Amino acid sequence: MDLSFLSGNTLDAAKHLLGKEIISYVDGIVTSGYITEVEAYLGLDDKASHTYLGKKTKKNEMMFNSYGHLYVYTMHGHHCMNILTRETEFPEGVLIRGIEPHQNIQTMIERRGRDTHISDGPGKLTKALGVRRDTHNGIRINSGIIDLKEGKIPQKIVATKRIGIDTKEEAVDYLYRFIVDGNKNVSRFRGRAHENGGWM
DNA sequence: CGATAGATGTCCT
DNA sequence: GGACATCTATCGC
Numbered sequence: 001m002d003l004s005f006l007s008g009n010t011l012d013a014a015k016h017l018l019g020k021e022i023i024s025y026v027d028g029i030v031t032s033g034y035i036t037e038v039e040a041y042l043g044l045d046d047k048a049s050h051t052y053l054g055k056k057t058k059k060n061e062m063m064f065n066s067y068g069h070l071y072v073y074t075m076h077g078h079h080c081m082n083i084l085t086r087e088t089e090f091p092e093g094v095l096i097r098g099i100e101p102h103q104n105i106q107t108m109i110e111r112r113g114r115d116t117h118i119s120d121g122p123g124k125l126t127k128a129l130g131v132r133r134d135t136h137n138g139i140r141i142n143s144g145i146i147d148l149k150e151g152k153i154p155q156k157i158v159a160t161k162r163i164g165i166d167t168k169e170e171a172v173d174y175l176y177r178f179i180v181d182g183n184k185n186v187s188r189f190r191g192r193a194h195e196n197g198g199w200m
Numbered sequence: 201c202g203a204t205a206g207a208t209g210t211c212c213t
Numbered sequence: 214g215g216a217c218a219t220c221t222a223t224c225g226c
Contacts, residue, residue, distance in 0.1 A: 039207070048207070059222050076208045077219045095207060123208050164207050187208095 001149055003141060006067040006085045010092040013067075013085040014040040015178050017094055019199065021102060021151035025144060026130035031107050033099030033119055033129070034151045034199075036183045039162045040176040041082070043092040047171040048162060051091035062138040063091040070146060072137040078123030079133050083141065097122045097163075097177070099129075100185045100197060102151075120185045152199040156181040163187055 006013045015038075023032040041049040043063075050060040050073070062071045063084065071082040071093055082093040099119045101108050108128035109115045119125035126132070131146070139145050159175040166172055179186050182194025 041207075050207080057223075073207085074221065075206055077221085078208050080207060082207090097207085117209095121208070162207070167206085 001142070003068040003148065006083065008086070010040045010042055010085040010094065011176065013083075014038045014094045014176070015157055017083065017096075018154050018157060018178060018180055019152040021149040022096065022099060022129070023103070023147040023149060024129040024131060025147075026135075029107055029130075030103055031101075031129050032103040033101045033108075033125065033185075035096060035098070036100050036185045036198075037096075037098030037120075037179045037187060038177070039095045039097055040178075041093055041095060042176070043086075043090050046174070046176075048165040048168040048174075049092070054091070060091075063093060064088050065138065068141050070136055070139050070141065072126070072131060072133045074133045076123075079126040079131055079136075080122040081126050081131050081136070095122060096125060098179070098183075098186045099125045100183060101128065120189060121187050152197075154180040155194070155198050155200050 005016050017035050017038050020035050021032050043051045044054050051063050066087050067085045069084045081096050084093045086092050101118050108118050112118050112128050119128045141148055158179050158181045160177045162177045180198040182198035184193040
């Protein structure tokens with residue numbers, strides 16, 4: 001698919017990513033899911049971003065790629081996947097935080113070692129899809145490792161504060177997290193699950 | 201070279 | 214809602 005919707009405004013790109021099917025090819029096995037939860041990180045001015053003030057390190061150097069590339073980092077022994085937006089002088093991206101399992105769910109269950117909460121968190125979905133920093137950091141989307149496809153359309157998108165950034169001062173209040181309302185494949189899901197997953 | 205801080209996950213009460 | 218396991222890059226000494 002055409003990835004130009006990723007370039008430009010990162011908050012818009014984040015919302016447009018909801019519902020897209022993200023497809024992984026590892027060890028000859030296909031797994032995929034529909035994106036249900038994302039967070040935007042706005043580079044130089046965002047205290048919660050790994051690229052706040054533009055500082056470049058070995059850990060975050062792949063953030064300085066252009067839109068359509070992946071930035072994968074490791075923390076607490078888990079891998080987290082970002083899709084880059086914009087160009088190299090504006091290191092911004094979208095963290096994928098939740099997906100609704102679609103293709104080859106059995107493989108995802110095996111990779112996770114459990115059959116509930118397969119992909120409702122950033123470290124969980126990377127494990128379910130087989131995404132790792134050493135094999136995926138810096139790759140280009142739609143080159144046969146991680147692909148994006150049109151998927152479903154959210155009925156309603158809700159914006160909330162981002163999760164896990166409590167020490168980042170004023171940035172904790174930014175409404176840069178977007179979820180598909182009523183879909184349960186979302187971090188800390190509370191409330192009623194919508195009958196059709198919240199899709200149109 | 202030791203200390204520590206995370207864009208986390210899991211299990212427990 | 215909270216404790217604890219876990220691990221790597223970065224920073225301070």
